Amino acid sequence: MISQLILVSLMISLATSKSCLAPASYILGSCFTFINTPMSFWEANSYCEYHSNNAWSYLALVESPEQSIWLAKSATMFTSENYWIGVYRPSVIDNFRTILNRYLTFQYFANINPSMNYAVGRKSDGKWETRPEEERFPFVCSYKPSEQTTPST
Template structure:
């Protein structure tokens, strides 16, 4: 397992020139920006959408175990935090989990699912746990290095919708519409 992580690390580092910043890491055709700043889930999501100096991005989509392990391994080093967590782009809306970028959820890695709606990954074992929005963690953004985003929200964020964490049926979910256009 350790050798697989090292191999993934070296592949990602050697491929970093494909990302828009040399500090970003490439895996599975996605670039990941590691942000060593502790924010709430919503503030981290907004940072990825509107403040990322490199490009528009989303909170990280984690499609498989290799990506989860890779992110945890790099985060452990970059965030210098033993036993900590970082936000990823998975959240629960109307009792259904969804990725920030609209990608269908086809794989999960939960260690603990409670009544909270926002998912953070452990840098120790790459397992996921749900937490309240106001917990503050470092976070990881992801983007397509070829520039094909599924839709960029408008700024400032729409404040006419219910705050995240509620179960209002009229609440607008995060991320793009199914057609990829901003909400």
């Protein structure tokens, strides 16, 4: 019985695949696109929203250390050591949030008390730092992949 459940489970997982639209890359539940055009934080987010190949794109939502490290290792084409991700806080007395205005469930700050309000990832180790929002950096956009079901035979 258990082996039949495992087989059915495997067939379902093979029949359902998550896909990202090119040139995005899939990693641990999200699709990421790297943009090597330096922009301010809010300009970068607008670019993700309006120039992406997906209607639900925004500055990268990083949900785990593995994603953060993968982004850092994949950001080799960036001319800057830092790149914008979708993390900010409205003021220094507030908590950090995602670009979707949700409080963070995961943080990867290099400094325990970040002094500025807008987060960048570091190519060297994937840790986060804060910068003024008007600084210009390349950036990463992200979105959740669509599920495409293929008929099983």
